[in-house]
Amino acid sequence: KVAAQNKIAKNLTCISPCANFIYVATDLTGTGLRSFDYFNWLDGEHGKMFWPYLQRKVQEAMEKDPTFETNSFLDISDRPRFVFKEEPLKDKLSEVLPYWGILVLFNVVFFAAAFAGFMRYDVR
Known part of the structure; x- marks a missing residue:
């Protein structure tokens, strides 16, 4: 809307x-509204990669350690990085x-x- x-x-x-x-x-x-929309689209594309990755890592950690909880350490150093590429x-x-x-x-x-x-x- x-x-x-x-x-x-x-x-x-x-x-x-x-x-x-x-x-x-x-x-x-x-620097305009179009660029803001493009950034939001890139952020959404990154989110489509990051959230499944994070869910998979949490699932793996829970399988390895049954006492794993939300405050436990989770190594996500190999996470997909957000890289901003300027629109052509x-x-x-x-x-x-x-x-x-x-x-x-x-x-x-x-x-x-x-x-x-x-x-x-x-x-x-």
């Missing part, structure tokens, strides 16, 4: 060229392309308006 609201809000703010520039800049530099630039560019296009459209419209105003100006 929150993701849908973020998407609606982001699309509504595209009326402003400033907002479009901010979306392009933050998404390309890896190709994927980032494909996502910011609509916002980039809106920025180009704003530039064309503003240039045309300025050019029309310049051509109407009477020099006398």
Whole structure:
């Protein structure tokens, strides 16, 4: 629900060229909402590996030592490590392309308006 609201809000703010520039800049530099979503996805993928590993280690420890409890030491030095890999630039560019296009459209419209105003100006 929150993701849908973020998407609606982001699309509504595209009326402003400033907002479009901010979306392009933050998404390309890896500091925007898209990067946050990508990080959460990576964290979820890591969790899919880590939690079964941890359950397996606890089960093995319980089989070896029947007195094993939650406060007992459990060696997890060989656990799967979380490694953050930056999203490929190709994927980032494909996502910011609509916002980039809106920025180009704003530039064309503003240039045309300025050019029309310049051509109407009477020099006398």
